[in-house]
Structure formats: structure tokens, C-alpha cells
Amino acid sequence: MGTAPGTGTHDSPGAGSGTARPPARSRLKETAMSNALTIRDATDADALPIAALMLQAGEGLYEFLLDGLVPDLSAQAILAHLIEAGDGPLGWPECRVAEREGQVLGMVNAFPVERLDELALDMIPLDRTTHLAPLFQARDPGSFYLSTMAVVPTQRGVGIGVALIAEVLGMAGARKIPRVSLHVWSTNKGAIALYERLGFTITGQVTLPSHDRLSARRALLMARAV
Numbered sequence: 001m002g003t004a005p006g007t008g009t010h011d012s013p014g015a016g017s018g019t020a021r022p023p024a025r026s027r028l029k030e031t032a033m034s035n036a037l038t039i040r041d042a043t044d045a046d047a048l049p050i051a052a053l054m055l056q057a058g059e060g061l062y063e064f065l066l067d068g069l070v071p072d073l074s075a076q077a078i079l080a081h082l083i084e085a086g087d088g089p090l091g092w093p094e095c096r097v098a099e100r101e102g103q104v105l106g107m108v109n110a111f112p113v114e115r116l117d118e119l120a121l122d123m124i125p126l127d128r129t130t131h132l133a134p135l136f137q138a139r140d141p142g143s144f145y146l147s148t149m150a151v152v153p154t155q156r157g158v159g160i161g162v163a164l165i166a167e168v169l170g171m172a173g174a175r176k177i178p179r180v181s182l183h184v185w186s187t188n189k190g191a192i193a194l195y196e197r198l199g200f201t202i203t204g205q206v207t208l209p210s211h212d213r214l215s216a217r218r219a220l221l222m223a224r225a226v
């Protein structure tokens with residue numbers, strides 16, 4: 001990208017010159033991309049919007065892990081505390097945000113996959129971590145792990161996700177890590193299509209036992225070279 005990871009700027013791709021009125025999605029794309037999008041390092045002040053976006057990407061995973069752990073704190077509030085504290089793999093130093101005009105529109109959290117072992121799972125009831133153990137164990141050793149990525153609903157489909165993945169590839173390359181890996185729920189067809197379009201292939205899959213607190217069960221492991 002020509003800039004240091006975490007400071008990239010993505011300009012408008014430019015509108016077409018034809019006279020026909022573009023379809024609605026193209027118009028959204030033009031409007032959304034007309035002001036520069038900045039991808040920057042997150043700070044502790046971004047913890048709340050990052051937590052809200054992480055919850056959307058997890059499709060129930062974070063609520064499954066965190067609900068009820070701290071009296072009167074929602075899963076989102078607990079997650080925001082973890083991100084703000086900054087010392088674990090989910091912390092703000094491992095996040096980048098996509099921002100336009102001061103608004104956080106997207107986030108990505110990524111780190112060397114071995115850091116999954118640093119997740120503070122001991123504060124979580126054993127039945128929850130045991131249930132998810134097959135997911136954490138199905139990993140691509142030595143890869144850079146794209147843990148979570150999400151874009152605010154009104155801004156999806158205009159290229160922010162692509163820009164965030166480019167950022168992650170740059171982060172891995174800067175650390176000389178040869179592959180990026182990720183998990184995605186098998187029902188998340190839009191995200192899977194995006195990853196495949198960007199060169200990720202399915203390298204494994206995990207099916208969790210059924211659980212009344214987590215509807216998502218089948219996850220794909222995907223990876224691509226940097």
C-alpha cells in the first residue's frame with residue numbers, strides 16, 4: 001500500500017462517466033467512497049465501537065462466552081473492558097479500525113495464531129470453554145490469525161472489508177508471517193464469498209456439539225498465503 005500498516009488511506013475509486021443512472025448499490029458505493037477512508041491503529045478510546053462490531057461478527061460466540069460473568073455487565077461491556085485493557089490478543093493494540101470523518105465504520109482484530117493460548121479463558125466457566133475447545137484447537141500453526149472483522153451494517157458492500165483484509169495481509173507481511181488464517185461460521189455465506197474472492201481457501205472444518213445457548217455449530221478454517 002506504500003504506507004506503514006495502520007495508516008493507509010483508501011481514496012474513491014472514481015465514478016463512471018456514463019449518463020445512465022447507476023443502480024442503488026453503485027450510488028451507495030459512490031457516496032460511501034467519496035470521502036477518504038482511513039485505516040488506522042486502534043486506541044483504547046475505540047474499545048466501545050470495536051466491541052459492538054466484534055459482537056456482530058461473532059454471531060453469538062461472545063455472548064456465549066461472556067454473558068452473566070460479571071453482574072450487571074453485558075457481554076458487550078465485558079468485551080469493551082477486555083479491549084480497553086489492551087494486554088490480551090483481543091486488546092486494542094491488536095486491532096485496526098476503518099474510519100471516515102471521525103466515525104469508526106469497521107474493525108479488524110488479528111494476531112499471531114499462537115496468541116490464542118493467551119485468551120483469559122480461566123475466568124470463563126469450564127463448560128463454555130470445553131464446548132468451544134474444538135474451535136480453538138482447529139488452527140493453522142505459524143499463521144497470522146484474523147480473529148474478527150466487521151463493518152457497520154449501513155456501510156457494507158462498498159469495499160471496507162476488502163481494505164481491512166488488505167491491512168491484515170500487510171500486518172502479517174510486516175512480521176514476515178507467511179499465511180493468514182481465520183474461522184468463519186459456515187452459514188456466513190457473504191463473508192465466505194468475500195474470503196474466497198480474495199484467495200482464501202477452506203483448509204479445515206469443525207462441527208461443535210449442539211448447545212441451547214449457541215446456535216452456530218459448523219465453522220470453516222480458511223487460509224491464504226501473504
Ligand SMILES: CC(C)(COP(=O)(O)OP(=O)(O)OC[C@H]1O[C@@H](n2cnc3c(N)ncnc32)[C@H](O)[C@@H]1OP(=O)(O)O)[C@@H](O)C(=O)NCCC(=O)NCCS
Nearest residue numbers: 057149150151156157158159160161162184190191193194
Ligand atoms: C463480512 C464483512 C466484514 C465484509 O465487509 P464489507 O465492507 O461489507 O465487504 P466489501 O464491501 O469489501 O466486500 C463486499 C463483499 O462482501 C461480501 N458480503 C458479506 N456480507 C455482506 C453484506 N451484508 N453486504 C454486502 N456484501 C457482503 C460479499 O461477498 C461482497 O461481495 P460483492 O461486493 O461482490 O457482492 C461485512 O459484511 C460484515 O461486517 N459482516 C458482519 C460481520 C461478519 O460476518 N464478519 C465476518 C466474520 S468471519
